[in-house]
Amino acid sequence: MLWCFMASARDFIDGDTYSSQDFAPVERELDHPELELLEGELPPGLQGVFARNSSNPRFVAPEPYHWFDGDGMVHAVSFADGRASYRNRWVRTAGLAEDEAAGRATWTGLLSRPDFTRAGGPYKNTANTDLLYWNGRLLALWWMGGGLPHALTVPELETEGPWPDAGTMTAHAKVDPRSGDLVFLDYAPTPPFATHGTLTTDGQLTRTPIELPGPRPQHDLALTERYTILLDVSMFADPEALTRGKVHMRFFPDRPTRVGLFDRKAHRLVRWFEVPACYVYHFANAWEQGREVIVTVCRMRDPLMYQPQPGRTDRVVPRISHLRLEPELVRWTLDLDTGLAREELIDSALAEFPRIDDRRLGSPTDAAFLGTFAEQEAFRFDGVRRVELGSGAAIERKYPAGWYGGEVSVAPLGPDPDDAVLVTFVSELGSGRSELWLLSARELDLVAKLAIPSRVPAGFHTRFIPGEACRSTRARPSSPLI
Numbered sequence: 162m163l164w165c166f167m168a169s170a171r172d173f174i175d176g177d178t179y180s181s182q183d184f185a186p187v188e189r190e191l192d193h194p195e196l197e198l199l200e201g202e203l204p205p206g207l208q209g210v211f212a213r214n215s216s217n218p219r220f221v222a223p224e225p226y227h228w229f230d231g232d233g234m235v236h237a238v239s240f241a242d243g244r245a246s247y248r249n250r251w252v253r254t255a256g257l258a259e260d261e262a263a264g265r266a267t268w269t270g271l272l273s274r275p276d277f278t279r280a281g282g283p284y285k286n287t288a289n290t291d292l293l294y295w296n297g298r299l300l301a302l303w304w305m306g307g308g309l310p311h312a313l314t315v316p317e318l319e320t321e322g323p324w325p326d327a328g329t330m331t332a333h334a335k336v337d338p339r340s341g342d343l344v345f346l347d348y349a350p351t352p353p354f355a356t357h358g359t360l361t362t363d364g365q366l367t368r369t370p371i372e373l374p375g376p377r378p379q380h381d382l383a384l385t386e387r388y389t390i391l392l393d394v395s396m397f398a399d400p401e402a403l404t405r406g407k408v409h410m411r412f413f414p415d416r417p418t419r420v421g422l423f424d425r426k427a428h429r430l431v432r433w434f435e436v437p438a439c440y441v442y443h444f445a446n447a448w449e450q451g452r453e454v455i456v457t458v459c460r461m462r463d464p465l466m467y468q469p470q471p472g473r474t475d476r477v478v479p480r481i482s483h484l485r486l487e488p489e490l491v492r493w494t495l496d497l498d499t500g501l502a503r504e505e506l507i508d509s510a511l512a513e514f515p516r517i518d519d520r521r522l523g524s525p526t527d528a529a530f531l532g533t534f535a536e537q538e539a540f541r542f543d544g545v546r547r548v549e550l551g552s553g554a555a556i557e558r559k560y561p562a563g564w565y566g567g568e569v570s571v572a573p574l575g576p577d578p579d580d581a582v583l584v585t586f587v588s589e590l591g592s593g594r595s596e597l598w599l600l601s602a603r604e605l606d607l608v609a610k611l612a613i614p615s616r617v618p619a620g621f622h623t624r625f626i627p628g629e630a631c632r633s634t635r636a637r638p639s640s641p642l643i
């Protein structure tokens with residue numbers, strides 16, 4: 162049985178799209194010690210490192226290529242004393258080392274038949290998906306369950322190696338800003354199909370199996386003060402096909418998605434709530450409000466290209482292989498007294514990769530910041546959208562025609578959540594010119610624009626690492642910085 166949920170090569174947008182133009186990998190690791198300011202000014206209080214992970218194949222990937230196959234590469238801009246510098250480095254995984262020793266790509270891609278005989282396989286842990294800063298460590302995480310994070314130094318971006326302290330996990334682990342605990346999930350093709358984990362800053366590790374009816378591809382989690390929000394999604398490998406040894410992803414519209422509350426004090430899953438069938442990649446945030454739990458998510462109701470759901474719109478929406486991305490930002494209100502969940506639409510704009518100020522994780526949040534999808538089949542953001550999570554009121558800032566940006570991170574400048582800038586890489590499709598943009602969190606006004614002298618390809622998730630971490634983490638602090 163596979164634990165990959167990308168195993169069907171049917172009906173996918175071909176690998177050329179995700180290996181050319183702005184998705185093409187860069188071939189070199191570079192350092193640009195001082196970036197030119199093109200517009201605006203760097204905020205005086207801005208100190209820290211903005212980093213973004215990405216898929217950047219070291220060698221020409223075997224066909225068929227999937228965007229998620231590439232080796233992890235981190236691009237980062239460090240801000241210190243009113244100046245900014247850039248560097249990019251591969252995450253030096255064991256799989257990448259094996260490829261380098263062979264002088265070619267040797268691993269099975271997601272759209273090929275997996276090689277179960279391969280040590281450490283069948284898929285390469287590329288560490289290409291997400292970045293998390295915890296307890297003095299920058300961790301590069303992989304979207305697929307069953308992989309160890311990789312630790313990197315900041316700001317050097319040198320890979321220290323796989324980081325075993327918490328065990329395997331998926332991308333989108335979180336840091337609880339109250340306790341400093343690392344909170345994570347892992348999933349697997351065999352029981353336990355999911356595992357919840359916490360690691361305290363003094364090294365106490367707790368891993369708890371979660372009872373699920375079968376393997377579930379769970380991409381993200383959310384935190385409240387007391388709970389971790391987990392999902393039992395409605396898109397998963399067809400159980401009947403699995404009995405014949407085949408993985409065929411299906412959406413089950415008659416099977417509600419279940420939202421689980423995992424009590425982190427009691428270390429157990431205490432309750433499931435049902436919401437309409439959907440798939441979810443990313444949460445915006447969650448929090449407790451009296452006897453209710455509020456969860457905000459980018460929800461997909463029609464997530465597979467080859468299995469159209471009733472009323473499929475004719476909007477042009479991004480697709481990655483057979484995955485169809487038509488998100489809506491919704492609010493789930495989980496009533497702890499009745500056990501019922503209510504779903505409400507917050508915003509129907511085509512937008513994903515929601516981010517907030519990391520210090521507000523698990524607390525009531527006014528606004529989330531999302532990338533707005535360009536109307537095309539490739540995954541490209543043509544702007545940034547600020548959405549009020551209460552009223553749904555939204556403002557947007559679009560990039561110039563032909564320019565596309567990545568996920569934003571929120572870089573705080575003071576205690577007020579609006580006293581912050583959003584940071585993201587932005588690149589021009591034809592020329593490959595790349596810039597770093599800073600926008601005000603309140604109005605999305607341009608605060609500063611910096612030239613990156615080399616191309617920064619499209620990528621995945623970002624993290625802003627505040628202030629003190631600009632010092633080398635080769636000598637590690639003993640307490641969490643965020």
Ligand SMILES: [Fe+2]
Nearest residue numbers: 380442443622
């Ligand atoms: Fe993600």
